[in-house]
Amino acid sequence: MKNANIALLQLCSGDRVRDNLAQIEQQIKQLNAGVKLVMTPENALLFADAAAYRQHAEREGEGPLQQAVRDLARRYGVWLLVGSMPLISREDPQRLTTSSLLFDEQGELRARYDKLHMFDVDINDVHTHYRESDTYQHGQQLTVVDTPVGRLGMTICYDLRFPGLYQALRDRGAELISVPSAFTRVTGEAHWEILLRARAIENQCVILAPAQVGRHGQTRRTWGHTMAVDGWGIL
Template sequence: MERIGIIQMTSGPDIDENLDFIAQQCELAAKQGVKLVVTPENATQFAHRNAYHENAERLGDGPIQQRLSGIAKQNQLTLVLGSMPIRTEQGVTTTTLVFSPQGECIAHYDKLHMFDVDVADGHGSYRESDTFKAGNQIVTAETNIGTVGLSICYDVRFPELFKALRLAGAQIIVVPAAFTAVTGKAHWEVLLRARAIETQCWVLACGQTGTHPCGRQTWGHSMVIDPWGCIHQQLDDQVGLLVAEIDLSHSQQVRQNMPLTQHSRFQNALKRK
């Protein structure tokens, strides 16, 4: 059994305030024997395009990443930072960072799918590609509890990514998110459970929640889903820490009993080409 933590947040524009909350929750997690913690998308800052671009850091360099590294090292846990703005030569990405218990950044993932949609809420139109450049790589991280596949929010609507993460060796898939209240109520749980069933992986879904200072409303309802698609534990709309124990041998048993990857005729057909 491995003990994991999920930090549900209502992040705002103040980076230091958000980092202080992450540090506080990681300390609580460490005291409970947690080995890996996940934060939501936009955990370090929930604001607008100009703020994201002004505060974007180069990968591996900057005070935000230094603080996150210190939090992981001080608490001797793997910290999966849901996303923060990272500056590249091509533009700014929204990027997951994985810090080891030694404080090293061992993996990063640039969000592949941009949330360019219209939603029947107070915000109305979302055009994430106006702020961020999409990534182009599938990423897994070798952590102290197993192989973790990385995704961010809107990615959960694209099962091809999750199947690719499974084929890349993922035992656990993280879904840090800032789902809108409208889309979250309609689709959050069913999408997450489907991805767990299809991949036969543990899914750790970590959401932003509540009404943010910018006026946006997010769904929350962070949850841990087992490889059979059952909700293992979940939060409602409160901020705070969820601690759960996951058993990777359960995934092995599910895969043995129902060997989806061996049975997939589509996958085998691709191999023959």
């Protein structure tokens, strides 16, 4: 891993894309000079319901959401990771994927990762039932990409509970692994830090975990606690 500044943004995204983009830009403006890679959490551009995700879903390389991110990357001269956004599936245009996109400082798309593991669980909170597979189809490929700060493996949120994925990324040369997330308050308080430190120690690599925090609508609450963990498990 090369010595370089990496910025992890912690957001409280909602159902207004314009407000979410403004929140991201405001945080980027405040970064120190020399930051080369900026990472946003899961659902960074839109944190809403299934109908809204379908309404705003784009094809890879097309649409106003991706254009807005390209513009931010170019304007501030940084590589920019969109933690996740809804894309139209390559295999089935009637389905969506929840996808992490990495843009370089010229606004060019360098990598895409479609979330492999869907968050289909019941939790003792106000929202109760989480069924990502009702909206999204799972991804089918691993993603590792060269960046100015090192070789990056890409994952999203619930993937964190599947250690085999992280070993596979490490085997492909990943020095850093991104985990943009929107852990619930309940699961985050119980498991977030433990899982991040475990994945880092197991694979002797750096885990980068930008997180959503706060209230999103009437029923969603996220844990926050954005973290970067090194191979010794140190935050």
